[in-house]
Amino acid sequence: xxxxxxxxxxxxxxxxxxxxxxxxxxxxxxxxxxxxxxxxxxxxxxxxxxxxxxxxxxxxxxxxxxxxxxxxxxxxxxxxxxxxxxxxxxxxxxxxxxxxxxxxxxxxxxxxxxxxxxxxxxxxxxxxxxxxxxxxxxxxxxxxxxxxxxxxxxxxxxxxxxxxxxxxxxxxxxxxxxxxxxxxxxxxxxxxxxxxxxxxxxxxxxxxxxxxxxxxxxxxxxxxxxxxxxxxxxxxxxxxxxxxxxxxxxxxxxxxxxxxxxxxxxxxxxxxxxxxxxxxxxxxxxxxxxxxxxxxxxxxxxxxxxxxxxxxx
Numbered sequence: 001x002x003x004x005x006x007x008x009x010x011x012x013x014x015x016x017x018x019x020x021x022x023x024x025x026x027x028x029x030x031x032x033x034x035x036x037x038x039x040x041x042x043x044x045x046x047x048x049x050x051x052x053x054x055x056x057x058x059x060x061x062x063x064x065x066x067x068x069x070x071x072x073x074x075x076x077x078x079x080x081x082x083x084x085x086x087x088x089x090x091x092x093x094x095x096x097x098x099x100x101x102x103x104x105x106x107x108x109x110x111x112x113x114x115x116x117x118x119x120x121x122x123x124x125x126x127x128x129x130x131x132x133x134x135x136x137x138x139x140x141x142x143x144x145x146x147x148x149x150x151x152x153x154x155x156x157x158x159x160x161x162x163x164x165x166x167x168x169x170x171x172x173x174x175x176x177x178x179x180x181x182x183x184x185x186x187x188x189x190x191x192x193x194x195x196x197x198x199x200x201x202x203x204x205x206x207x208x209x210x211x212x213x214x215x216x217x218x219x220x221x222x223x224x225x226x227x228x229x230x231x232x233x234x235x236x237x238x239x240x241x242x243x244x245x246x247x248x249x250x251x252x253x254x255x256x257x258x259x260x261x262x263x264x265x266x267x268x269x270x271x272x273x274x275x276x277x278x279x280x281x282x283x284x285x286x287x288x289x290x291x292x293x294x295x296x297x298x299x300x301x302x303x304x305x306x307x308x309x310x311x312x313x
Contacts, residue, residue: 027088028052028059058082058104067124068113077127079107097175100141107133132159142175149173149188162202168193171276189276195269200313203263230257236294244298249308256310265312273304 029052053060060082068075085091085098111127113120139152151168158164169192174180197203212222219225237245237253245253256263271277281300288296 024054024059025052028054031059031083031088031091032061055082058084059088068111071113071115073113075111075113075124077107077109077111077133078105079133081105097140097142097181099144101139103136103138103140105134105136105138108136109133134158142173144174144176147172147174149175158202158206160202161198161200162205163196163198164202165196166193186278186280189273189278190271191273191276193269193271195271197267199263199265199267201264204261208261226261230260233257239294240298243305244301245306245308249306252308252310255312256308259312263310263312265310268309270307271304272307273301275303277301277304 032052053062060080061078062080064076064078064081066076082104083102085101087098087100091098109127111123114123135157137153137155141150141152142148143150149170151166151170154164154166156164168190170188170190172187172189173184175184215229216222216225234254234257237250237257240250256267259265284296284300
C-alpha cells in the first residue's frame with residue numbers, strides 16, 4: 001500500500017508543473033479571447049491562427065495579424081505581444097481588469113485598407129518585409145479600495161529616434177466588474193498627466209497630415225495660411241492667464257509653434273487638475289461658437305494647469 005501511495009504521490013508531484021503550465025496557458029488564451037472585442041471595435045478580425053505560449057511567466061503571442069475589412073480602416077500587425085499581471089484569471093473570464101498589467105509590443109505596424117485591391121496586396125506585403133515597426137511598453141496598476149487607476153507609463157518607440165511617453169493618475173474609477181467599469185466612464189476624474197514627445201520627424205509623419213487636412217484643405221495658399229494660423233496661435237498662447245500656464249511655459253509653447261511644421265527636439269507637458277478633470281467635458285467642443293475656440297478651451301480645462309518645456313535640437 002505504501003508503495004502504491006508513494007507512486008501516486010510521485011506522479012502527482014511530477015504532473016503538478018505540467019498542470020500549472022496548462023492552467024497558465026488557459027489564462028493567457030482567455031485574456032486574449034477577452035480582448036477580441038477591441039479587435040472587433042476596429043473591424044479587424046484575426047487573419048491567421050494565433051499561437052500563445054509562456055516565456056518566463058509572460059503570455060506571448062507572435063505574428064499577430066488583424067486585417068482590416070472596410071476601406072480606410074486600420075489593420076494591425078505585430079511581431080510579438082507579451083503580457084503578464086496580477087488578476088489575469090478574472091480578466092480572462094471577462095470580469096475585472098487585472099490589479100496590475102504589464103504589456104510589451106514589438107514590431108507594431110498599421111496596414112490601412114484602400115479601395116484598390118492591388119494597393120492592399122502591396123501594402124500588406126511591405127508590412128511583412130522586415131519593415132521597422134513600433135515598439136511599446138505599458139504598465140498599469142489599479143487600487144480597488146481607493147478606486148484609482150495609475151498609468152505608470154506608456155512608452156512608445158517609433159522608428160528614427162521618435163518617442164512618446166505618457167503617465168497619468170485617474171481617480172473615481174471602479175474596474176472591479178464590467179458593469180462598474182462602464183459606470184466609471186462618466187465618473188472618472190484625471191488629476192495628473194505627464195506627456196513627452198521626442199520628434200525627429202514624428203510630428204511631420206503622424207500629426208501634420210491630420211492638421212493639414214483639417215486646417216488647410218480649403219486654403220488657396222496653404223503655406224501662407226499656415227503662417228497666419230501660427231501667428232494666431234502664438235497670440236492666444238501669450239494671452240493665457242498665469243494660473244493656467246506660466247510665462248515660462250507660454251514661452252516654450254511659442255518656441256514650439258515657431259518651429260512648425262518641422263519641430264525637432266523634446267516637448268514635455270505636465271497637466272494638473274487637483275479637483276479632477278472629467279473627459280466628458282470635451283462635449284463642449286461640439287458647439288464651439290465662431291472665433292470662440294480659445295474661450296472654449298479655457299472652459300473645458302477650467303481648474304487645470306499646464307506646465308510645458310521645449311528643448312529643440
